[in-house]
Amino acid sequence: xxxxxxxxxxxxxxxxxxxxxxxxxxxxxxxxxxxxxxxxxxxxxxxxxxxxxxxxxxxxxxxxxxxxxxxxxxxxxxxxxxxxxxxxxxxxxxxxxxxxxxxxxxxxxxxxxxxxxxxxxxxxxxxxxxxxxxxxxxxxxxxxxxxxxxxxxxxxxxxxxxxxxxxxxxxxxxxxxxxxxxxxxxxxxxxxxxxxxxxxxxxxxxxxxxxxxxxxxxxxxxxxxxxxxxxxxxxxxxxxxxxxxxxxxxxxxxxxxxxxxxxxxxxxxxxxxx
Amino acid sequence: xxxxxxxxxxxxxxxxxxxxxxxxxxxxxxxxxxxxxxxxxxxxxxxxxxxxxxxxxxxxxxxxxxxxxxxxxxxxxxxxxxxxxxxxxxxxxxxxxxxxxxxxxxxxxxxxxxxxxxxxxxxxxxxxxxxxxxxxxxxxxxxxxxxxxxxxxxxxxxxxxxxxxxxxx
Numbered sequence: 001x002x003x004x005x006x007x008x009x010x011x012x013x014x015x016x017x018x019x020x021x022x023x024x025x026x027x028x029x030x031x032x033x034x035x036x037x038x039x040x041x042x043x044x045x046x047x048x049x050x051x052x053x054x055x056x057x058x059x060x061x062x063x064x065x066x067x068x069x070x071x072x073x074x075x076x077x078x079x080x081x082x083x084x085x086x087x088x089x090x091x092x093x094x095x096x097x098x099x100x101x102x103x104x105x106x107x108x109x110x111x112x113x114x115x116x117x118x119x120x121x122x123x124x125x126x127x128x129x130x131x132x133x134x135x136x137x138x139x140x141x142x143x144x145x146x147x148x149x150x151x152x153x154x155x156x157x158x159x160x161x162x163x164x165x166x167x168x169x170x171x172x173x174x175x176x177x178x179x180x181x182x183x184x185x186x187x188x189x190x191x192x193x194x195x196x197x198x199x200x201x202x203x204x205x206x207x208x209x210x211x212x213x214x215x216x217x218x219x220x221x222x223x224x225x226x227x228x229x230x231x232x233x234x235x236x237x238x239x240x241x242x243x244x245x246x247x248x249x250x251x252x253x254x255x256x257x258x259x260x261x262x263x264x265x266x267x268x269x270x271x272x273x274x
Numbered sequence: 275x276x277x278x279x280x281x282x283x284x285x286x287x288x289x290x291x292x293x294x295x296x297x298x299x300x301x302x303x304x305x306x307x308x309x310x311x312x313x314x315x316x317x318x319x320x321x322x323x324x325x326x327x328x329x330x331x332x333x334x335x336x337x338x339x340x341x342x343x344x345x346x347x348x349x350x351x352x353x354x355x356x357x358x359x360x361x362x363x364x365x366x367x368x369x370x371x372x373x374x375x376x377x378x379x380x381x382x383x384x385x386x387x388x389x390x391x392x393x394x395x396x397x398x399x400x401x402x403x404x405x406x407x408x409x410x411x412x413x414x415x416x417x418x419x420x421x422x423x424x425x426x427x428x429x430x431x432x433x434x435x436x437x438x439x440x441x442x443x
Contacts, residue, residue, distance in 0.1 A: 013325045017358040020333040024354065027347030028405055040341050047295075047342045054296050111299070111343065113306040114406060118344035154344060182407075185305060246302065 031116065032162075041147050041154050042109055042120045048152030052122055055108040059249060066249050073138040100215055103127055103253045105135075108152070112245045115182040117157040119143060121251060124151045134214040134254040140242040141165070141207060141218055142251055153253075158220075159185055159245055166208040167220055167239075169197070175208040178220065178239070185245050187224060190237040197235070199226050205239050212262045215254065279320060287335060290315050295342035298430075306419070309427040310349075312339055313398050314434055316356055317391050321364065321372065321379065332357035345406065352401035356394050363393050391435070392428055399424045 008015065027040075042048065059066075105127075109120035123129050125148050133145045135155045143155040143163065156163055161182050167190055168175035176192035190205060203223045207214040225238040256262075290312040298309050315335055319328060336353030340346050356363075364372050367390045371377055379387065399420045407416050 013329065013358070016326055016329055017354060020329065020354040021351055024333070024336070024347035024351035025405075028351065028408075031346045032408060040337075040346055042342055042344050044341070050292070050296070050342075113302050113308055114343075114345060115408075116345070120344075 042118065043124065043147050043149045043152040043154040045149060045151070048108070048120060048122075048124075048149060051108040051120055052152075055106070055122075059106070062247070062249070065247075069138055070250065099257055101255045101257065103129065103255075105129075105251050105253050107248050107251060110246070110248060112157070112159050112185040115161050117159045118146065119155040119157050119248075121153050121155060121253070122151070123253060124148045124153050126150055128255075129153050129253055130255070132213055132259070134211075134218075134256075135251050136214070136218055136254060137243055137248055137251050139244075140220050141214060142243065142248065144213055145253065157245070158188055158241075165214070166211040167205050168208040169193070169199070170204040170206045170217070172197070175210060176237075178205070187238050187240050188221065190223075190239050191229075191234065193235045193237060195228060195233055195235060199223060199235065199237070201225070205237075212256055212259045213254075215256070283315075283319065283331075286315060286318060287331070291335065291338050291342070294339055299343055303426065307423055307426050309423065309430045310395075310398070310402070311427065311430050311434060313353075313356070313395055313427065314431050316353070316360060316394055317431070317435065318379075321377065325361070328360075329354060329357045348402055348405045351405055352398045355401045356398045359397060360394070363390065367393065387435075388432070391431055395427050395431065396420065396424050399427065 042051065103123060105121040105123040107119055108122050111117045111119065119135075119142065121135070129145060129148050131145055131148065135142045135145060141158060143157040143160070144165075145153050146156040147154045158165060158178065159180050161180060163178075163180060165178040166175055167178040174193055174197045176190050178188055178190050180188045193199070201223055205220045205223065207216060207218045207220065209216040219242055221239040221241040221243075223237055224240040226235050227237075228234070229236040294310065294312045298311055301308050312335060316332060319331075333350050333354045336350030337347065339349045343349070367386050368377070368382055371382075382390075400416070403416045403419045403423075407419075
């Protein structure tokens with residue numbers, strides 16, 4: 001007994017170090033294998049507050065660019081509005097008829113240099129932001145809400161090795177999954193497109209209908225390179241993003257109001273199969 | 275005197291965390307170079323202090339940076355590692371000299387200070403990128419990032435330590 005205690009006292013620094021190392025490794029493994037930790041992330045009140053204050057200042061520097069981008073989007077939306085068919089039913093738009101709700105938000109922390117990138121935005125539970133809502137910008141998709149606090153939320157960026165989003169080639173129904181290999185922040189990879197599909201460099205990639213997070217046909221990027229993968233039956237496609245991931249400020253958070261129903265149906269079908 | 279040293283270290287801790295997360299994590303020079311200046315905390319920390327307190331503090335420092343950058347516990351692991359390795363490193367760099375009561379960091383030669391800082395940063399970055407990339411298949415990427423980001427960290431840390439040097443002449 002005496003010797004055990006002596007041993008502990010003698011090596012207490014080493015043991016303390018191992019204790020901390022094991023804690024941090026456990027947290028690291030957890031981050032790699034499953035969702036982010038619930039509380040220790042940048043959407044908590046203190047870090048969120050600090051990032052928001054810093055962003056309040058730094059966002060002044062690219063106001064002109066941001067303004068131009070929003071102006072351009074307004075132009076596009078106006079064109080759509082004036083060219084759309086007049087509402088023939090005469091009924092006012094009712095909130096129960098809607099499929100999606102959109103909330104605007106602002107990025108207060110962006111990251112794109114690590115293999116697991118997260119973005120922090122200034123909307124949280126108080127603005128009814130929930131996990132697994134889609135986040136887009138005027139140019140394309142950005143990511144999926146991962147964690148929320150009262151006033152902030154973290155978004156799993158599409159530049160995250162854990163990200164996996166249903167995407168398809170525009171105007172066809174060939175869909176695959178969009179992943180990122182962690183190398184270049186301007187390109188992501190589209191997998192699982194069979195080789196019989198005819199592809200061209202420059203083809204647009206949009207979100208697919210299979211997702212219960214994003215509406216269909218939201219732009220993602222354009223094909224910059226494609227090649228057959230090792231099995232020779234699927235393409236591996238490089239997609240150059242429309243979004244400049246290094247420069248994002250205003251975002252929209254999209255909620256699919258029928259998501260619960262879709263998921264319920266899917267789990268029911270899956271459980272019937274077994 | 276003790277209160278003064280505690281106060282200085284608390285301020286240093288907070289300022290380095292803020293500088294790291296608000297300025298240096300956003301640099302993204304060439305797309306991925308984010309120098310890690312908070313390692314300076316370990317460089318500046320008093321040489322003769324309780325090791326247990328020191329390791330705990332460094333773990334907390336890493337964890338705070340982790341929370342801000344959503345890289346849970348990678349920084350904490352790397353920082354705890356260099357905190358544990360600091361005394362052997364100092365013995366290696368400064369020789370037996372550092373065991374003496376009167377030894378101060380300022381008494382060491384510039385070359386010794388540089389070697390000490392460089393060793394801290396290289397070990398820290400190696401541990402950090404190994405955990406971040408998390409696979410030995412990409413060992414070349416780990417080494418490349420350690421080398422490139424490490425160099426930028428060393429340059430910035432040297433500039434910082436020259437700027438906030440406590441030497442009175």
